[in-house]
Amino acid sequence: MHGVRLHPMRTNIIRKAYLACSWGIVALGVLHMAATARLFTALTQSALWFLSGGLAMVLTGAINLLNRAYGGSAPGLQWVCRAANVALAVFAVTAGLVGRAGAVETIVVVGLMAGTAVLSLLPHAAIAESASGAA
Numbered sequence: 001m002h003g004v005r006l007h008p009m010r011t012n013i014i015r016k017a018y019l020a021c022s023w024g025i026v027a028l029g030v031l032h033m034a035a036t037a038r039l040f041t042a043l044t045q046s047a048l049w050f051l052s053g054g055l056a057m058v059l060t061g062a063i064n065l066l067n068r069a070y071g072g073s074a075p076g077l078q079w080v081c082r083a084a085n086v087a088l089a090v091f092a093v094t095a096g097l098v099g100r101a102g103a104v105e106t107i108v109v110v111g112l113m114a115g116t117a118v119l120s121l122l123p124h125a126a127i128a129e130s131a132s133g134a135a
Contacts, residue, residue, distance in 0.1 A: 014119065014122055015068065017115075017119055018064070018068050018116070018119040018120070018122075019065075019068060021064070021112060021115050021116040021119055022061050022064035022065045022068060022116060023061065023065070024061070024112050024116075025057050025058075025060055025061030025064065025088075025112060025113070025116060026057070026058050026061030026062060026065075027061075028057055028061075028109065028112065029054045029055065029056070029057025029058035029059075029060075029061060030054065030058060031054070032050070032051075032053055032054030032057060033051055033054030033055065033058070034054075035050075035054075036050050036051045036054065053095070056088065056091075057088065059084075060084045060085065060088045063077075063080065063081050063084055064081055064085070064116055064120060066081070067081035067120060071120075072123075078120070081120050082117070082120050082121060085113070085116055085117035085120050086117055088113050088117075089110065089113040089114050089116075089117050092109050092110050092113045093110055096109065096110060
């Protein structure tokens with residue numbers, strides 16, 4: 001897979017899509033954490049678990065941003081990122097089924113999680129654009 005050469009424009013599109021999905025997961029996680037205060041009137045175990053879901057999303061989005069910038073030279077980071085993406089995608093599907101999420105919610109959340117998981121598998125998504133590591 002690493003020996004495959006893509007046209008630079010396709011590589012750029014993959015990297016931009018990966019960047020957008022990674023930031024999308026971070027934003028969704030922040031929104032999820034912010035919603036905790038609106039959905040729960042007291043600090044309960046359920047509220048903490050809800051908050052932790054948002055925290056997991058933010059951290060998964062962050063590890064994808066790190067993978068995008070440095071994964072080309074850090075194979076361990078690539079594998080941890082991919083495992084986190086698969087775990088979060090499976091968790092999102094399960095949470096949607098258990099919570100009886102609506103179709104739009106399911107499409108957005110699972111689509112974002114699964115899309116990021118697929119993009120993280122592409123070697124071209126994790127190649128730093130410059131020697132400085134700028135992404």
